[in-house]
Amino acid sequence: MPLASGLGRVLDRDVVSTVDLPPFDRSAVDGWAVRAADVADASSAGPVRLAVLGEVRMGAAAEVPVTPGGTVRIPTGGMLPAGADAVVMQEQTEVNGATLLVRRAVRARENVVGRGEDVRAGDLILRRGRRLRPADLGILAGLGLVEVGVIVPPRVAILSTGDEVLAPGQPLTPGRVRDMNGLALAGAVQAAGGVATLLGVVVDEGPAVEAALRRAVVGHEMVLVTGGSSVGERDVVADAIRALGPPGIVVHGVAVRPGKPTVLAIAGAIPVIGLPGNPVSALVIFDLFARPILEQMLGIDPSVRPWDKVGARLAAPLASAEGREDHRRVRLESRADGIWAVPLPAGSQILTSLTGADGIVVVPPESVGFAQGDLVEVRLL
Amino acid sequence: MPLASGLGRVLDRDVVSTVDLPPFDRSAVDGWAVRAADVADASSAGPVRLAVLGEVRMGAAAEVPVTPGGTVRIPTGGMLPAGADAVVMQEQTEVNGATLLVRRAVRARENVVGRGEDVRAGDLILRRGRRLRPADLGILAGLGLVEVGVIVPPRVAILSTGDEVLAPGQPLTPGRVRDMNGLALAGAVQAAGGVATLLGVVVDEGPAVEAALRRAVVGHEMVLVTGGSSVGERDVVADAIRALGPPGIVVHGVAVRPGKPTVLAIAGAIPVIGLPGNPVSALVIFDLFARPILEQMLGIDPSVRPWDKVGARLAAPLASAEGREDHRRVRLESRADGIWAVPLPAGSQILTSLTGADGIVVVPPESVGFAQGDLVEVRLL
Numbered sequence: 001m002p003l004a005s006g007l008g009r010v011l012d013r014d015v016v017s018t019v020d021l022p023p024f025d026r027s028a029v030d031g032w033a034v035r036a037a038d039v040a041d042a043s044s045a046g047p048v049r050l051a052v053l054g055e056v057r058m059g060a061a062a063e064v065p066v067t068p069g070g071t072v073r074i075p076t077g078g079m080l081p082a083g084a085d086a087v088v089m090q091e092q093t094e095v096n097g098a099t100l101l102v103r104r105a106v107r108a109r110e111n112v113v114g115r116g117e118d119v120r121a122g123d124l125i126l127r128r129g130r131r132l133r134p135a136d137l138g139i140l141a142g143l144g145l146v147e148v149g150v151i152v153p154p155r156v157a158i159l160s161t162g163d164e165v166l167a168p169g170q171p172l173t174p175g176r177v178r179d180m181n182g183l184a185l186a187g188a189v190q191a192a193g194g195v196a197t198l199l200g201v202v203v204d205e206g207p208a209v210e211a212a213l214r215r216a217v218v219g220h221e222m223v224l225v226t227g228g229s230s231v232g233e234r235d236v237v238a239d240a241i242r243a244l245g246p247p248g249i250v251v252h253g254v255a256v257r258p259g260k261p262t263v264l265a266i267a268g269a270i271p272v273i274g275l276p277g278n279p280v281s282a283l284v285i286f287d288l289f290a291r292p293i294l295e296q297m298l299g300i301d302p303s304v305r306p307w308d309k310v311g312a313r314l315a316a317p318l319a320s321a322e323g324r325e326d327h328r329r330v331r332l333e334s335r336a337d338g339i340w341a342v343p344l345p346a347g348s349q350i351l352t353s354l355t356g357a358d359g360i361v362v363v364p365p366e367s368v369g370f371a372q373g374d375l376v377e378v379r380l381l
Numbered sequence: 382m383p384l385a386s387g388l389g390r391v392l393d394r395d396v397v398s399t400v401d402l403p404p405f406d407r408s409a410v411d412g413w414a415v416r417a418a419d420v421a422d423a424s425s426a427g428p429v430r431l432a433v434l435g436e437v438r439m440g441a442a443a444e445v446p447v448t449p450g451g452t453v454r455i456p457t458g459g460m461l462p463a464g465a466d467a468v469v470m471q472e473q474t475e476v477n478g479a480t481l482l483v484r485r486a487v488r489a490r491e492n493v494v495g496r497g498e499d500v501r502a503g504d505l506i507l508r509r510g511r512r513l514r515p516a517d518l519g520i521l522a523g524l525g526l527v528e529v530g531v532i533v534p535p536r537v538a539i540l541s542t543g544d545e546v547l548a549p550g551q552p553l554t555p556g557r558v559r560d561m562n563g564l565a566l567a568g569a570v571q572a573a574g575g576v577a578t579l580l581g582v583v584v585d586e587g588p589a590v591e592a593a594l595r596r597a598v599v600g601h602e603m604v605l606v607t608g609g610s611s612v613g614e615r616d617v618v619a620d621a622i623r624a625l626g627p628p629g630i631v632v633h634g635v636a637v638r639p640g641k642p643t644v645l646a647i648a649g650a651i652p653v654i655g656l657p658g659n660p661v662s663a664l665v666i667f668d669l670f671a672r673p674i675l676e677q678m679l680g681i682d683p684s685v686r687p688w689d690k691v692g693a694r695l696a697a698p699l700a701s702a703e704g705r706e707d708h709r710r711v712r713l714e715s716r717a718d719g720i721w722a723v724p725l726p727a728g729s730q731i732l733t734s735l736t737g738a739d740g741i742v743v744v745p746p747e748s749v750g751f752a753q754g755d756l757v758e759v760r761l762l
Contacts, residue, residue: 059545138565164440184519
């Protein structure tokens, strides 16, 4: 794709430079190109005299070489002329007709940015799997690239199920709730680097769910299906996933709170994930299982960078039942004595516990929680 | 704009709910709607008998009320019938024809998610200036919104100057370098929530720069102009900015390394920022001065959240000259004893010091740097 559109996209190959950057020895200052040996004895008390031979023009080849006893004027970024090996800063010189007085000695290479000092031809610049940042676009432009090879974003189909679930924009009737999972998951897919297709809401009946899933696996690299919450509903979705064929369901139920009724399956080569109907659970399970798969498809290392977490002290106790890994939402507060984590409501029904959160604290399955003042690790949202 | 396209956009107004979420009392489990008083004495040794009166259908109004001594079957998420004030889990009951045996007492409201427990009509849900996250899209959908009011992204014109600077795609000739600032800054603008217009490269001559800037201030809310690095080049750009009219230049030169020759100006109501020609300097100055202005235009609090930084120990000394605030690039390493920051090359010519970096350490102007092993604060890139 055009490099100019590449921000946030993921490289599909290593980028190796074919050029040196800078492509020639450049002056780092406004001044005079010299042979360092000529000015080795220069000082303010005993300036050295050099013959002014010419000038380097910006953006042009240095045409006049520096011969012994001579010097050439050079701007910052100008090309160092043949014969010269250093630059004296303008402030340390004085021009007197065709003669330059140099009041300070310079070492060889002083005030010179050498050819290839930033990048050498053959250097590995960026690795496959890199998510392109602003500076990356700059360096790739500097290498002369105008297009860049990127991973085609995985297409993810999102299906909501449940007799009580209303598609956005439909009028609310008694006993029904609006679908929150479709848009929340579409946003999570987009943030992870995928492209979401919202397939809407289907009623909680085997044939309808199965037909929708059969359409979903065509033209997508992943399928997410969120359950409603009616009696036996999990079975309807699980049965429909099973009917897609081998290898089928790999995991049915996970020791995670919220998110127990999760289904992890593969239909042909397509991952199909059955997520809980509660939006908080759906987003927690997305983060835990769907995002790493998407990142793997994109060639990104799925392990969280350790510095994407922050340590904080708990402002209140965080009680948890044993036996399941508990993903709890916290708000962060910066106080005089450090960062504090304020636990938010535990219920997976409470989506405001996620919109109001700055991060997640994970309570391990063998723990009954943390006490007030405990230091906890917060994964930032 | 459509809510479905809103990820990452910034709300232009507070969102106050007009509805309760959930919109009715719902069962949190599969079970039986009861009057808690009826089953106050229930136990496995002494189960209570209730008359089965009917069933709540998913997604429909609860039609059969629960009268004293009676019960109605209810699915997870089903609407609590009139008369009932709690739900007994299915696992704690047994159906015997038209009679239900209840083996456990429940408190009033037990296993019920109350109307408005997540959101009440009148609640402030999200504030103006909020950058929309996946969960936000979910809750806004739940409130019934299909469109959302967002700040129109500021349009930022980007102009590169310099006789030696080549536009992308042009063949390299001696003495010239390819423009890296245009695409790097366009990426930085996009990442900050703005829309970039690349105006290309102009030669380093007053009339050309001034004419380009006059075009740039029309139809944009901010202008960024990067200098080349030829003699007096700063003056050409500064003079051209001055010629745009009052209020004109506010700051000319900042005590920051890299980035000293920065110009901060206003033309009419349009911020015009002159950035250094070196790409590292340009990106550091963008982060320091342009991004906060963009965030202010978007209504976002420009102060960095304190937890967007990470503490690390320096793996090597970081020497700095006094008198300027030094922004140094570091790579982070996670080791057994914590996170370590490895300083990268200091030169502002070295763009690979930015592409290879995980964050920035700021050395204050009054400091000569940090020693190996010192704890430093790293702003993550």
